[in-house]
Amino acid sequence: MVTGAAGRIGRPVLSLLASRGVAATALVLEDPGSLPAGRVVVGSAEDVDVVRSAMEGADAVIHLAARPAPHYDTPVDVFAGNTRATFIVLEEAGIAGVRRAVIASSYGATGLPWTREPVPPAYLPIDEALPPVVEDPYGLSKQADELTAAMMARRHGLTVVALRYPFVGGVEERLAAHARSLAEDPSRGVRDLWSYLDVRDAALAAVSALSVSDGRAHVAFVAAPTTLVPVPTAELLRRYLPGVPVRRALPGRSVPVDTSAAARLFGFAAQYPYSDGSGAAAG
Numbered sequence: 001m002v003t004g005a006a007g008r009i010g011r012p013v014l015s016l017l018a019s020r021g022v023a024a025t026a027l028v029l030e031d032p033g034s035l036p037a038g039r040v041v042v043g044s045a046e047d048v049d050v051v052r053s054a055m056e057g058a059d060a061v062i063h064l065a066a067r068p069a070p071h072y073d074t075p076v077d078v079f080a081g082n083t084r085a086t087f088i089v090l091e092e093a094g095i096a097g098v099r100r101a102v103i104a105s106s107y108g109a110t111g112l113p114w115t116r117e118p119v120p121p122a123y124l125p126i127d128e129a130l131p132p133v134v135e136d137p138y139g140l141s142k143q144a145d146e147l148t149a150a151m152m153a154r155r156h157g158l159t160v161v162a163l164r165y166p167f168v169g170g171v172e173e174r175l176a177a178h179a180r181s182l183a184e185d186p187s188r189g190v191r192d193l194w195s196y197l198d199v200r201d202a203a204l205a206a207v208s209a210l211s212v213s214d215g216r217a218h219v220a221f222v223a224a225p226t227t228l229v230p231v232p233t234a235e236l237l238r239r240y241l242p243g244v245p246v247r248r249a250l251p252g253r254s255v256p257v258d259t260s261a262a263a264r265l266f267g268f269a270a271q272y273p274y275s276d277g278s279g280a281a282a283g
Contacts, residue, residue, distance in 0.1 A: 001058040003027040003045045003089060004065030005035060008168060009104065012203035013062055020207075027054040027065065045085035051092045060100040062206050063089045070114055070138040082141035086148050094156025102209045103149060105162040105219065107257075109142035111135060113191045123245045124237065126193065127258040128164070128219045146219050153217040161209040161265065164221040166257070167192055167228075170199035175228075175274055182229040190240045193256045194227035198272035208266045220262040224270045226253040 002017075004010045005026030017024045018036040026037035027045060043050030045065040055061070066082045067073050073081065086103060093101050108114065111134030112121060119133045134140050142164075149160035169175025175196065182189045197205075205222045212218065227233060233250040250256055262268040 001025045001027060001054050001060075002037070002062045002064065003051075003054075003085070004063070004104075005037060005040075006030070006032050007064055008170075008199055009165075009202045009206065010064045011035070012170075012199050013064070013206050016200075016203045016207050025054050025056075025058060027051070045089055046081055048088055048092065051088050052096075055092050055096045055098065058093070058096065058098055060210050061089060061093045061098055061102070062210070063101065063103040064206070065089075066104060066141075067138070069108075070136040072138075075137040079137040079141045079144075082138070083144045083148065086145040090148060090152040090158065090160065094152055094158050099156075099158055099215070100210050100213055101149075101152075101158055101160045102206050103145060103160060103162050104206075105146055105164045106139070106142045107164050107166045107192065107195065107221070107223075108136075108139045109134070109146065109164055111139045112193075114139060118191060120241050120244050121193075123247055124193075124241070125248070125250065125256040125258040126221070128221065128261055146217075150217040153215060157215045159213050159215055160217045161212050162217070162219045163205055163209060163262075164219060165202060166195035166197050166221075166223045168197050168199055168202045176276070179228050179274060179276060186229045186231055186236060187240060189227070189229055194229045194233075194236065195223040195255050195257050196228045196274065197223050197270065198274065200272045201270040204271065205262065205266075205268050208268055209262075211266050218261070218265055220265055220268075221257050221259050222262050222268060222270075223255050223257045223259055224273060225255060225259070226273070227255050228274060229253075
């Protein structure tokens, strides 16, 4: 069962599952009528009855439904809506006997993107142990989602992998526009550490993470292996993050985000580097 199935990552997830012959139920707020799913349930992931209906027959869950940034609603609705949906989806999964789930967390769980004043990370490359500096309701909701995942693992023996996604885009204009913006002014990417992920890799991460089945909760960053800006990482760090401890070498355009947990847990490696069409790839 896939929530947020008509969204930026949800559609590629459904397409990937369909290409592998995996039947899926899509939970959507509105049915666009073109989803590659065996069954479509219309309603909110914040509604217990809707989620319970969508969960029928499922043996795994990919939960992607959420307000995707602090400004997408009121602060209360961003936090309360996101956390309510995650609690309901994982609780209903556990009750239904589902034992594998993947949820969309976010790079925003660090708090770095939306602090009132820029805050440098405690060290680089960042990893899942980085001390958070959250000041916004979205980042807080993702932290709460990760705690909910840990509780549900203990409560139901449910394996949950929370994927900390960076900026996600695809062959559509969104990723290209972001790449152009960073090339014009790399300072615009400091808060996100110039990280990104193609939507196809975002879908691959979600589906691949379903292979984890140890009855525990895990958090893992996923990102393309290099930055989206055509400047060596060492130069970016010297220019924009001087004084931040660098714990290991970051040669070339290596992204300063440690994705080794995702590689270790479910063998993830990004397959779709961004290219501006000139033949030069960014990942």
